[in-house]
Amino acid sequence: MRVIIIGAGIVGIQAAHALLDLGHAVTLIDPDGLAQRTSRGNAGYIAHTDILPLASPKVWRHLPRWLLDPLGPLSIRPSYALKIAPWMARFVAASTPARIEASTLGMIALNGLALAAWERRLGALGLAQRHLRRKGYLVMFPTEADLAANLAMVKRQLGLGIEAEVLADNAAVRRLEPAFGARAAAGAHYPGGVSVDDPASVSAALGEAALARGAILVRQAVAGVTPAGGGVSARLADGAELAADAAVIAAGAWSRPLARALGDDIPLDTERGYNLTLPKGAHGLTRPVLFEGLGIFASPLDGADRIGGAVEFAGLDLPPNYARVDGIIARARPFLPDAKFDGGTRWMGFRPSLPDSLPVIGRASASPRIVYAFGHGHFGLTQSAATGELAAALVAQRQPAINLAPFGAERFRRW
Numbered sequence: 001m002r003v004i005i006i007g008a009g010i011v012g013i014q015a016a017h018a019l020l021d022l023g024h025a026v027t028l029i030d031p032d033g034l035a036q037r038t039s040r041g042n043a044g045y046i047a048h049t050d051i052l053p054l055a056s057p058k059v060w061r062h063l064p065r066w067l068l069d070p071l072g073p074l075s076i077r078p079s080y081a082l083k084i085a086p087w088m089a090r091f092v093a094a095s096t097p098a099r100i101e102a103s104t105l106g107m108i109a110l111n112g113l114a115l116a117a118w119e120r121r122l123g124a125l126g127l128a129q130r131h132l133r134r135k136g137y138l139v140m141f142p143t144e145a146d147l148a149a150n151l152a153m154v155k156r157q158l159g160l161g162i163e164a165e166v167l168a169d170n171a172a173v174r175r176l177e178p179a180f181g182a183r184a185a186a187g188a189h190y191p192g193g194v195s196v197d198d199p200a201s202v203s204a205a206l207g208e209a210a211l212a213r214g215a216i217l218v219r220q221a222v223a224g225v226t227p228a229g230g231g232v233s234a235r236l237a238d239g240a241e242l243a244a245d246a247a248v249i250a251a252g253a254w255s256r257p258l259a260r261a262l263g264d265d266i267p268l269d270t271e272r273g274y275n276l277t278l279p280k281g282a283h284g285l286t287r288p289v290l291f292e293g294l295g296i297f298a299s300p301l302d303g304a305d306r307i308g309g310a311v312e313f314a315g316l317d318l319p320p321n322y323a324r325v326d327g328i329i330a331r332a333r334p335f336l337p338d339a340k341f342d343g344g345t346r347w348m349g350f351r352p353s354l355p356d357s358l359p360v361i362g363r364a365s366a367s368p369r370i371v372y373a374f375g376h377g378h379f380g381l382t383q384s385a386a387t388g389e390l391a392a393a394l395v396a397q398r399q400p401a402i403n404l405a406p407f408g409a410e411r412f413r414r415w
């Protein structure tokens with residue numbers, strides 16, 4: 001088949017490889033070329049050990065405190081408050097015990113495929129050594145109460161076969177990460193944690209490899225895609241029509257209007273995230289670290305140190321508020337007394353987010369020839385290789401590796 005993929009972020013690129021594996025002819029369409037948006041500047045962690053959706057007791061515990069601080073871990077721009085209200089209402093609806101459990105099971109299923117799919121892809125291309133870093137992962141708990149609140153999650157992870165070790169006090173955390181000062185109360189260490197050398201470098205390498213395998217890149221925006229005859233037709237920004245046998249919509253945070261035009265009103269919005277990239281050694285941490293409850297994620301990349309995170313609801317069009325980076329650094333500083341946070345490069349990315357923290361991986365209601373692969377929120381790098389394989393299975397009418405019912409576009413019609 002001739003398959004077009006709309007969006008050449010990490011998800012579109014991984015879908016291209018999976019479709020090439022099955023012998024299809026692939027055209028990636030993206031006005032910005034290969035992985036120039038969200039996939040370029042993220043924290044680079046393959047979070048296959050994570051099992052909880054954002055709408056979980058973990059977040060609700062912190063929310064009142066977060067919302068009081070305009071530069072805090074989670075904020076809503078006043079001018080976007082009305083627009084995000086329907087998403088928020090669904091986020092609340094996603095927070096019932098039954099829905100949290102359903103989202104958790106979805107995350108467990110998809111993240112359970114994630115690392116093996118990455119290893120398969122990079123391994124097949126001879127790129128694993130160059131791009132995967134196996135230094136483990138640390139969740140740092142600022143207070144003992146944070147540790148206590150997370151013990152049930154760690155227990156569940158252990159039950160799933162995820163290797164985890166509780167670090168009960170400050171000394172245990174500092175043995176692992178000496179850059180932490182006296183404020184780090186406890187931790188959870190995941191020795192199997194894997195990250196990438198740099199999200200920009202691995203995305204570029206995978207993108208180039210897809211082109212070397214025969215994929216074609218068209219630098220244009222897609223204005224719409226529709227079923228046509230037995231296949232599909234994509235209308236490009238310059239007015240040209242591109243006919244194909246099937247299409248994958250992988251346009252990240254920009255996917256909503258493309259799906260809406262196909263009759264699927266999917267509550268996709270963006271959780272904007274910020275970070276600061278500093279010279280190597282600046283924060284001093286040697287593995288990816290989540291600062292629990294503070295909206296901070298620090299990762300050592302091969303050539304730099306990155307620190308960032310936070311969630312800002314402000315849509316796709318408002319300018320970035322880089323003061324949010326100052327907020328992140330102000331919260332991190334007491335924990336990393338020797339870090340050098342001066343200078344560096346500030347960045348903002350658009351996490352494509354659904355209220356239940358699961359992506360949409362499924363067929364458009366208008367045509368089985370149009371497949372959705374977007375909405376990966378905080379886990380797009382993590383889930384991209386698995387999503388690529390699942391999307392390719394749907395295009396090729398093969399049995400996907402997991403039950404995709406929890407990921408269907410139609411799930412939001414019920415709530």
Ligand SMILES: Cc1cc2nc3c(=O)[nH]c(=O)nc-3n(C[C@H](O)[C@H](O)[C@H](O)COP(=O)(O)OP(=O)(O)OC[C@H]3O[C@@H](n4cnc5c(N)ncnc54)[C@H](O)[C@@H]3O)c2cc1C
Pocket residue numbers: 006007008009010011012029030031032033034035036037038039040041042043044045046047220221222223250251252253254255272273274275308309348349350351352374375376377378379380381382383
């Ligand atoms: C601060 C931050 C840290 C993060 N850290 C991590 C992490 O450590 N681990 C993790 O797993 N995830 C992380 N994420 C999330 C991850 O970066 C995203 O989920 C992921 O990059 C989404 O990939 P994507 O391919 O769907 O979207 P994108 O990378 O945004 O790609 C979408 C592409 O679609 C193109 N496009 C848009 N509209 C059109 C159109 N009409 N026609 C054609 N093309 C179009 C865009 O140009 C873009 O290239 C982080 C995100 C942020 C913001």
